[in-house]
Every structure is written in C-alpha cells, then in structure tokens.
Amino acid sequence: xxxxxxxxxxxxxxxxxxxxxxxxxxxxxxxxxxxxxxxxxxxxxxxxxxxxxxxxxxxxxxxxxxxxxxxxxxxxxxxxxxxxxxxxxxxxxxxxxxxxxxxxxxxxxxxxxxxxxxxxxxxxxxxxxxxxxxxxxxxxxxxxx
Amino acid sequence: xxxxxxxxxxxxxxxxxxxxxxxxxxxxxxxxxxxxxxxxxxxxxxxxxxxxxxxxxxxxxxxxxxxxxxxxxxxxxxxxxxxxxxxxxxxxxxxxxxxxxxxxxxxxxxxxxxxxxxxxxxxx
Numbered sequence: 554x555x556x557x558x559x560x561x562x563x564x565x566x567x568x569x570x571x572x573x574x575x576x577x578x579x580x581x582x583x584x585x586x587x588x589x590x591x592x593x594x595x596x597x598x599x600x601x602x603x604x605x606x607x608x609x610x611x612x613x614x615x616x617x618x619x620x621x622x623x624x625x626x627x628x629x630x631x632x633x634x635x636x637x638x639x640x641x642x643x644x645x646x647x648x649x650x651x652x653x654x655x656x657x658x659x660x661x662x663x664x665x666x667x668x669x670x671x672x673x674x675x676x677x678x679x680x681x682x683x684x685x686x687x688x689x690x691x692x693x694x695x696x697x698x
Numbered sequence: 699x700x701x702x703x704x705x706x707x708x709x710x711x712x713x714x715x716x717x718x719x720x721x722x723x724x725x726x727x728x729x730x731x732x733x734x735x736x737x738x739x740x741x742x743x744x745x746x747x748x749x750x751x752x753x754x755x756x757x758x759x760x761x762x763x764x765x766x767x768x769x770x771x772x773x774x775x776x777x778x779x780x781x782x783x784x785x786x787x788x789x790x791x792x793x794x795x796x797x798x799x800x801x802x803x804x805x806x807x808x809x810x811x812x813x814x815x816x817x818x819x820x821x822x
Contacts, residue, residue, distance in 0.1 A: 578719050581715075582712070582720070607754070609749055616720075636773070638772065641768075
C-alpha cells in the first residue's frame with residue numbers, strides 16, 4: 554500500500570504556546586486532580602515554580618505531524634480503516650505554563666504484512682528559546698486493506 | 699497486585715470534552731452515528747485519553763511528573779463511555795538509575811484495553 558519513498562517525508566514545523574487555562578482544561582478532561590496542573594499557589598511552592606502540564610498534554614501539539622501524515626494524499630489512507638494502534642513518548646523536560654514549543658515531524662517507517670499496513674510518524678518537540686528537548690513521540694497507525 | 703492506582707469511570711460526554719481539550723475532533727469520538735458506521739456501536743474514547751490515565755498512574759507511583767521519562771502503550775480494545783478503567787501495577791524492574799513499570803489496564807469487565815503499558819521512571 555505505501556511506497557517506501559515516503560519514509561523521511563517531513564511536515565511543516567509548528568509553534569505552540571502553553572497557556573495555564575489550556576493546561577487546566579486538559580487536566581479536567583482527563584479527570585486528573587494533581588494540584589501541580591491546577592493550583593498556581595501550590596505550583597509556585599514546588600520545584601517547578603509555576604503550573605505544569607500533565608505528561609500527555611504534549612498530544613495537543615505533538616500529534617500534528619501524525620495527523621498531517623494520516624491526511625496526506627501521497628499516502629492515500631482511508632481514515633475509516635485506520636486505528637491509532639500504538640503510542641510511545643520520551644519525556645525529556647516537563648512542560649510549563651508559558652513555554653513556546655516547536656514541533657517537527659516526519660515519517661519514520663511504513664511497513665505491510667498480510668493485508669495490514671503500519672505507518673510510524675516521529676515528532677520532536679523542543680523549547681523555542683533554549684532549544685532544549687521537551688518530548689519525542691512515536692505515533693503508530695494501523696490500516697486494514 | 700490487584701490494588702488499583704487509578705480507577706476512572708468514563709462519562710457519557712467525556713470523549714467530546716477530551717476532543718475539545720486535545721483538539722482531536724475525529725468524528726468517531728464525537729458522533730455516535732460515525733461510531734456505529736465504524737462498528738463500535740457509538741462513540742469511543744480517544745486512545746490518548748486512556749494513555750493519559752496510565753501516565754497519571756505512573757506519576758502517582760513516583761510522586762513527581764518530572765520523573766516519568768518514557769511511556770509506551772498498545773491500544774488493544776476501544777474504550778466506550780460508561781466503561782470503568784482500572785489500572786494496576788503488573789511488575790516493576792528496578793535498575794541502577796531507572797525502574798521499568800508494567801501496568802495492567804482493564805475495563806470493568808476485566809478486558810485489557812491497553813496491552814504493553816510500560817513506563818520508565820527515574821529512581822532519584
């Protein structure tokens with residue numbers, strides 16, 4: 554189904570700025586009451602000094618290259634036959650309120666076996682100013698024939 | 699072994715709420731008709747939301763979100779509104795610097811919804 558030439562194809566870099574209300578909204582949606590994600594006073598007294606985001610908050614920005622690959626006409630995926638099969642994150646640094654994060658992403662791998670096709674997209678998110686790594690994502694979709 | 703670190707009842711509109719929070723508006727999570735067409739009988743929860751529950755379990759285990767270094771999940775069964783997700787520790791392998799924790803992630807009926815839920819956490 555996939556041409557191996559698509560391996561390495563990159564998607565546009567995007568910048569995301571982390572806001573406190575978005576962190577709270579995300580933490581509420583996953584029903585996580587850790588005060589580090591909600592309470593400014595509590596977070597100020599912590600080692601982080603300000604409200605931080607739950608680990609998988611990174612999904613909001615890090616998923617973009619994966620979404621773009623799934624919708625890429627070069628890949629021609631029928632979305633009805635696609636499921637998000639596996640997910641892997643390497644967390645390098647905690648995400649804090651006010652961080653500006655740049656995400657880059659590309660197709661890491663495609664493979665097929667007996668009517669099943671896998672697409673793996675890698676995302677690399679870094680802090681815009683310090684250029685420190687925030688999170689690496691490996692996004693795996695499974696597509697049936 | 700059977701002690702749950704995290705237990706979550708998935709609310710009827712939680713996929714919609716998570717869609718808004720995560721900006722993932724795939725219709726299978728918000729439109730019951732699309733879910734039915736996909737053979738799911740209605741909407742399903744985002745795999746990434748279930749993964750967030752696993753991340754919470756890992757953070758609860760070590761106390762500090764900054765100690766979670768790696769998390770891997772394989773989504774094996776769709777989660778639906780009304781399901782209760784129960785997360786417990788299967789085993790822990792302590793290394794010199796890091797501990798590898800494997801979780802059991804089940805819906806109320808004891809069916810695995812994530813296979814190979816593995817976290818790596820800092821020992822320090």
